Amino acid sequence: MRIRAVVAAASGALALTALAVPAAQAVTDSGTPYTLNVSFSSVSIAKAIKVGTTNEVSAKYTYTLTHGSDVDIHASDFYTDAFLYHGSYSDTAPELYGDNPAGCTDVTSTTATCTGYINIYPADADPKSADAGTWNVAVEAVAFNGQDQQNPDMSKVGYKDQSGLGTTLVQRYSKLTTTVSSTSVYKGKTFTVSGKLSRANWDDNLYHGYANQPVKLQFRKAGTTTYTTVKTVYTDSYGNLKTSATANYSGYWRYSFAGTTTTPAVSATGVYVGVK
Incomplete structure (x- = not known):
């Protein structure tokens, strides 16, 4: 008040x-x-x-x-x-x-x-x-x-x-998710990494997709602590993300957004993909 x-x-x-x-x-x-x-x-x-x-x-x-x-x-x-x-x-x-x-x-x-x-x-x-x-x-x-x-x-x-x-x-406030098409992939094979970047809308109190934003796809090899950027993917008009990745090592995949003046940086929780 x-x-x-x-x-x-x-x-x-x-x-x-x-x-x-x-x-x-x-x-x-x-x-x-x-x-x-x-x-x-x-x-x-x-x-x-x-x-x-x-x-x-x-x-x-x-x-x-x-x-x-x-x-x-x-x-x-x-x-x-x-x-x-x-x-x-x-x-x-x-x-x-x-x-x-x-x-x-x-x-x-x-x-x-x-x-x-x-x-x-x-x-x-x-x-x-x-x-x-x-x-x-x-x-x-x-x-x-x-x-x-x-x-x-x-x-x-x-x-x-x-x-x-x-x-x-x-x-x-921003939110970012990461999902994978499979958590177990043969070495050298590709799989799909999806996700969504959304942010708070103060006019209707809902979260809406953040369109046309660059988001990094990152990988962390199992047993290490540092993520490395693999590529940059842009969100679509609904804030959705989708790209392919190659499984060479077992480890964690995530999307990471650097933020803008209006929206804070955010990284999704890493998803483990095991290489067979």
């Missing part, structure tokens, strides 16, 4: 994103918030966030909050968090938030390390499949300074946000 409610200033521009009230509750505007004396740096978040079709996914983030001596970051009505946005930083950009504000621990009298989580709920179409790929990180803070959070005097509320503080990939 989103807990960041948007408060518009008299100008109609996005002026404040308050962590304290549900999104459905509008706050009567009376003035414009002043720029809060804070800044944000050293943002850390996972390089990639893999999201399936049903399970909630949490991604931890940390950042350094630097603040003036006039800002009480431990006040009950001070809130800060990091969030993700897709594309340019604007009022209409797709955004992903955490369920709760970040928690901050003092490092010095004017700096703190803040930690929180981005929570993604694919079953709620959050985000859309078309938004897979690179997302940017922004951080914000708001100080209500004792104001009624349902109807504050906005001129007494401090707010600050910073965009472009990092990036991460929000990816559609």
Whole structure:
């Protein structure tokens, strides 16, 4: 559930994103918030966030909050968090938030390390499949300074946000299978290796084949630990894979996908084929 409610200033521009009230509750505007004396740096978040079709996914983030001596970051009505946005930083950009504000621990009298989580709920179409790929990180803070959070005097509320503080990939979780036409083949004879590459669709909560993608057919000789690429096979319009292979040694066969910005790398479980 989103807990960041948007408060518009008299100008109609996005002026404040308050962590304290549900999104459905509008706050009567009376003035414009002043720029809060804070800044944000050293943002850390996972390089990639893999999201399936049903399970909630949490991604931890940390950042350094630097603040003036006039800002009480431990006040009950001070809130800060990091969030993700897709594309340019604007009022209409797709955004992903955490369920709760970040928690901050003092490092010095004017700096703190803040930690929180981005929570993604694919079953709620959050985000859309078309938004897979690179997302940017922004951080914000708001100080209500004792104001009624349902109807504050906005001129007494401090707010600050910073965009472009990092990036991460929000990816559609991938699956890959491998099957063989026979698990026992005469030496030098060919057999068929089939499989399917699919990925999560956040719009209908199903997995669909990933079409026209290069996938490596790999082999690992029995008694060894390393797979070697035999050839590259492209998925068809349904994500299916099919090719022939020659059995020279007993060992394990699998398909392996290197991944794209929208879809993570994945390797199928190896299937053993014995040579007679």
